[in-house]
Amino acid sequence: MIECRNLWKVYLAGTPREVVAVCDVSFTVARGEIFGLLGANGAGKTSTLRTIATILSPTRGDCFVDGTSVARDGEEARRKIGYLSGETRLYERLTPREIVNYFGEFFDVPAEVVCERRERLFEMLGMAYFADTPCGELSTGMKQMVSVVRALIHDPPVLVLDEPTRGLDVFAARTVLSAVTDFAGRGKAVLFSTHIMREVEKVCHRAAIIHRGSLLVQGTTAEIVAESGKADFEEAFFALVEAHDAKVA
Amino acid sequence: MPRWHRFFALSRKEILDILRDRRTLFLAVIFPLVLYPLLIIGLVQAAYVESVKEKKERPLVAVSNGSAAPDLAAKIEADPGLRSTVFDGRPSDLRKKGAVAGIVIPKDFADRLSAGETAAVRLLYDSADPKSVDARRKLGDLVGAFAGSQLAMRLESRAIEMEFIQPVDLKEVDIATPRQRGVVQLGRILAFLLVVLCMMGALYPALDAVCGEKERGTLETLLSIPATRLEILGGKYVAVLGMSLASVVANFLSLSLTMLLVNVLIRTKAASGAVAPVDFSVPLSAFLLLVPALVPLAAFFSALSLGIAAFARSTREGQYYLAPLYAIVLPLTAAAVVPSMELTYVTAVVPVMSISLFLKDGLLGTLRPGPTILAISLQVVYAALSLKWAARVFSREEVLFASPAAETAVPPEAKGLARPSHALFVWAVTLILTVFLGGAIAQRLGPSSIAASLVVTAGFILAPALVFAALERLDVRRLFPVKRVTARGALSIFLFVAAAFGLSVAANALQHLVMGAPPGQPKPAVAPALLTLLFSYALIPAFCEEVFYRGFILQSLQARLSATWAVGLSAAVFALGHFNVLQFLPLFVLGVLLAVAMRRTGTLLVPIAVHFIYNAVSVTLASSGFNPTLPSWTMAALGAGGLAFAWGGFHLAGRDKSRDSRGR
Numbered sequence: 001m002i003e004c005r006n007l008w009k010v011y012l013a014g015t016p017r018e019v020v021a022v023c024d025v026s027f028t029v030a031r032g033e034i035f036g037l038l039g040a041n042g043a044g045k046t047s048t049l050r051t052i053a054t055i056l057s058p059t060r061g062d063c064f065v066d067g068t069s070v071a072r073d074g075e076e077a078r079r080k081i082g083y084l085s086g087e088t089r090l091y092e093r094l095t096p097r098e099i100v101n102y103f104g105e106f107f108d109v110p111a112e113v114v115c116e117r118r119e120r121l122f123e124m125l126g127m128a129y130f131a132d133t134p135c136g137e138l139s140t141g142m143k144q145m146v147s148v149v150r151a152l153i154h155d156p157p158v159l160v161l162d163e164p165t166r167g168l169d170v171f172a173a174r175t176v177l178s179a180v181t182d183f184a185g186r187g188k189a190v191l192f193s194t195h196i197m198r199e200v201e202k203v204c205h206r207a208a209i210i211h212r213g214s215l216l217v218q219g220t221t222a223e224i225v226a227e228s229g230k231a232d233f234e235e236a237f238f239a240l241v242e243a244h245d246a247k248v249a
Numbered sequence: 250m251p252r253w254h255r256f257f258a259l260s261r262k263e264i265l266d267i268l269r270d271r272r273t274l275f276l277a278v279i280f281p282l283v284l285y286p287l288l289i290i291g292l293v294q295a296a297y298v299e300s301v302k303e304k305k306e307r308p309l310v311a312v313s314n315g316s317a318a319p320d321l322a323a324k325i326e327a328d329p330g331l332r333s334t335v336f337d338g339r340p341s342d343l344r345k346k347g348a349v350a351g352i353v354i355p356k357d358f359a360d361r362l363s364a365g366e367t368a369a370v371r372l373l374y375d376s377a378d379p380k381s382v383d384a385r386r387k388l389g390d391l392v393g394a395f396a397g398s399q400l401a402m403r404l405e406s407r408a409i410e411m412e413f414i415q416p417v418d419l420k421e422v423d424i425a426t427p428r429q430r431g432v433v434q435l436g437r438i439l440a441f442l443l444v445v446l447c448m449m450g451a452l453y454p455a456l457d458a459v460c461g462e463k464e465r466g467t468l469e470t471l472l473s474i475p476a477t478r479l480e481i482l483g484g485k486y487v488a489v490l491g492m493s494l495a496s497v498v499a500n501f502l503s504l505s506l507t508m509l510l511v512n513v514l515i516r517t518k519a520a521s522g523a524v525a526p527v528d529f530s531v532p533l534s535a536f537l538l539l540v541p542a543l544v545p546l547a548a549f550f551s552a553l554s555l556g557i558a559a560f561a562r563s564t565r566e567g568q569y570y571l572a573p574l575y576a577i578v579l580p581l582t583a584a585a586v587v588p589s590m591e592l593t594y595v596t597a598v599v600p601v602m603s604i605s606l607f608l609k610d611g612l613l614g615t616l617r618p619g620p621t622i623l624a625i626s627l628q629v630v631y632a633a634l635s636l637k638w639a640a641r642v643f644s645r646e647e648v649l650f651a652s653p654a655a656e657t658a659v660p661p662e663a664k665g666l667a668r669p670s671h672a673l674f675v676w677a678v679t680l681i682l683t684v685f686l687g688g689a690i691a692q693r694l695g696p697s698s699i700a701a702s703l704v705v706t707a708g709f710i711l712a713p714a715l716v717f718a719a720l721e722r723l724d725v726r727r728l729f730p731v732k733r734v735t736a737r738g739a740l741s742i743f744l745f746v747a748a749a750f751g752l753s754v755a756a757n758a759l760q761h762l763v764m765g766a767p768p769g770q771p772k773p774a775v776a777p778a779l780l781t782l783l784f785s786y787a788l789i790p791a792f793c794e795e796v797f798y799r800g801f802i803l804q805s806l807q808a809r810l811s812a813t814w815a816v817g818l819s820a821a822v823f824a825l826g827h828f829n830v831l832q833f834l835p836l837f838v839l840g841v842l843l844a845v846a847m848r849r850t851g852t853l854l855v856p857i858a859v860h861f862i863y864n865a866v867s868v869t870l871a872s873s874g875f876n877p878t879l880p881s882w883t884m885a886a887l888g889a890g891g892l893a894f895a896w897g898g899f900h901l902a903g904r905d906k907s908r909d910s911r912g913r
Contacts (some may be wrong), residue, residue: 011646021451041546050469053473054473055472056650057646078473087468088470089465089467089475090470091266091465091467093270094269098265102258102262103474105258106476134269141567147470150470151473
């Protein structure tokens with residue numbers, strides 16, 4: 001479903017100020033799988049996800065979303081992706097219903113389908129009671145729910161979620177995580193970035209650790225722990241990162 | 250979804266978003282609808298009340314030595330519009346008595362009158378006090394009437410008819426219609442206002458649509474839809490353009506309706522004879538003619554403000570970036586208020602100014618078809634160019650997603666050099682020093698003296714850069730690169746000098762063609778010796794200006810900006826630094842040429858040599874009185890020759906290898 005091949009993202013490439021944000025990253029995410037991308041702030045998670053979501057264009061390499069190249073046909077790839085990040089906020093002056101309709105229109109979803117899907121998702125996530133309140137007046141958790149519906153309204157086969165639980169309280173975070181598990185159960189490929197290790201252990205089928213733009217390791221959490229020779233996932237993460245830093249230095 | 254549908258949906262969302270922002274809507278549309286009626290009608294009423302009060306007011310005037318002219322003094326005392334007192338003829342006493350104007354009658358007043366001579370009467374008044382000016386007019390009228398009656402008596406005593414001393418009776422007839430009289434007063438202001446409002450109507454929605462989107466974190470959401478960047482820009486563009494035009498129409502209508510109300514107020518007063526009949530209403534035909542012409546202007550402002558706003562990360566930052574736009578547009582717009590400015594083939598070329606003058610001439614009814622067509626079609630071209638630029642800005646990832654890491658990183662090339670903003674700050678300091686102290690120094694030391702040249706160019710231009718470099722511990726070798734000149738580099742000097750002459754003469758001619766030739770400068774009475782002139786006008790400026798402009802400024806700019814920007818900007822500040830608007834273009838061309846010579850050879854010695862030879866030859870020719878008037882075709886030939894020499898110099902000088910190794 002998602003296939004990243006030797007992806008590079010370099011900001012201001014070719015100028016004296018160039019910064020390498022993503023460095024030769026390759027991985028795949030299968031249908032129905034939740035793949036976690038774990039890394040500290042500034043590790044390259046957001047740049048990787050933005051590039052896959054075609055918000056940024058790759059400097060080198062490519063990524064295929066359900067067979068469509070993001071480098072060559074970004075517009076078509078975007079139709080197959082539901083993208084959600086800490087930076088995909090909502091128009092505060094519009095209501096959840098207006099926003100969802102608006103995005104449905106862009107993804108060529110017929111109005112009656114948008115209506116049916118919207119009401120089903122609002123029902124499922126318990127959002128019906130604030131569907132007509134301007135988003136500026138909603139709580140962080142409510143807004144994130146609206147964003148989830150917004151990202152899903154065109155029923156994409158692939159979900160790219162950049163720290164979807166950031167800034168949420170425990171209840172809202174749990175609702176989002178259970179929704180993610182639910183979508184994967186319906187056959188969607190989910191790429192999920194976070195810096196919270198418990199989330200990876202809890203929901204991801206497989207995961208990768210990203211540090212300074214490079215993927216250090218990927219596999220199931222058990223495989224990663226085994227490879228590092230440490231007692232648990234958290235210890236494994238620190239050991240791998242420190243080993244990489246020592247190698248670079 | 251077909252493209253047009255997507256575009257339509259994008260614009261609809263932008264318009265909905267703007268309309269939901271009550272502040273923007275209020276500022277652009279509602280505010281003018283309420284403001285003008287309140288402001289203008291309030292002003293008219295206040296002026297009316299003031300004029301009535303003025304009529305009722307009786308200023309206190311003083312008469313000195315009134316006994317010498319009892320008739321005149323009695324007339325002043327009896328005037329119903331004045332109160333009178335006496336004073337001793339001195340201004341201090343006039344003020345002490347609280348009088349606003351005074352008449353001083355000479356002791357021999359009666360004697361001189363009876364002898365048939367002229368008696369000198371002094372009228373003391375205070376031009377800074379409107380009440381005194383009013384009293385002066387009243388006193389002047391009284392004295393004039395008195396003199397008239399005396400003249401009539403003298404003529405009668407010699408049996409001369411009044412017609413004899415008044416061979417021509419001039420009667421003036423104003424053929425302007427009341428509406429024209431109104432438009433003359435209103436048209437200029439209206440043209441100015443409409444252009445400014447057209448800009449403001451675009452600025453605020455553009456800030457909200459771009460910076461607001463970044464600030465509220467919705468830009469990434471928007472970019473995740475299957476639409477191209479250009480379609481997204483297009484949606485915003487239509488919304489911003491719509492707001493700008495809505496703002497113009499709202500303002501125009503509100504002003505027109507307000508003026509109709511003013512008419513009603515004035516007519517009641519005109520009927521009572523208080524004011525000459527003036528019609529302030531704007532004809533509907535003017536509205537239908539002028540508002541469509543504002544579409545390309547609104548399109549120009551919309552694209553420009555969207556493009557500029559894209560660079561900002563927040564609305565506040567956007568306001569800083571848009572401030573220079575105000576600074577440029579306001580003077581251009583103010584052309585409409587300058588009485589002598591009108592739409593010609595030359596002013597039609599200047600963006601914004603052309604439309605501002607078009608509106609004014611349109612309202613005054615003095616439009617000429619040729620310049621009008623040129624102005625509007627060029628404004629359409631400017632609008633298209635600005636849209637193209639905005640599209641380029643929007644397609645640049647690093648503009649929309651500024652990476653904080655990339656921004657703070659200091660490129661290795663820029664180490665030891667000044668930041669561009671700091672370099673321009675130092676340039677501004679040199680300007681301030683030259684403006685405020687340069688003139689005085691030149692006056693004291695002699696305008697062409699070596700001492701004055703040394704103080705001004707070395708002290709006010711070079712020294713600030715050196716002080717800054719020392720304070721900031723900059724790398725002097727990189728800031729002022731000097732190395733051995735190769736044989737090819739030395740030869741290129743002569744080609745660059747030839748190019749400088751050809752191009753600057755052609756650029757000079759071109760500038761005069763557009764702005765009109767300046768009056769010839771008078772020759773100084775005592776011309777200094779040629780050697781002095783060579784020192785003060787050639788050697789010292791060549792050294793100091795090159796070290797400053799091609800060293801400090803150019804080196805700092807080119808480490809962080811592209812070559813084109815660095816060369817262009819350094820040439821622009823070089824030209825502006827000479828404080829001579831009429832010489833801007835030739836100086837700019839010279840600045841570009843010298844910067845190219847610097848970049849190609851990598852040593853300051855080459856531009857210094859070119860600058861010195863160029864100035865030395867110019868000074869020698871000028872002091873020998875060589876000033877030929879060349880036919881215009883030679884200008885084109887000189888320009889072409891200059892370009893050829895510049896091309897030759899460019900290739901002969903080769904390439905600075907030390908810069909290549911640093912990655913450029």
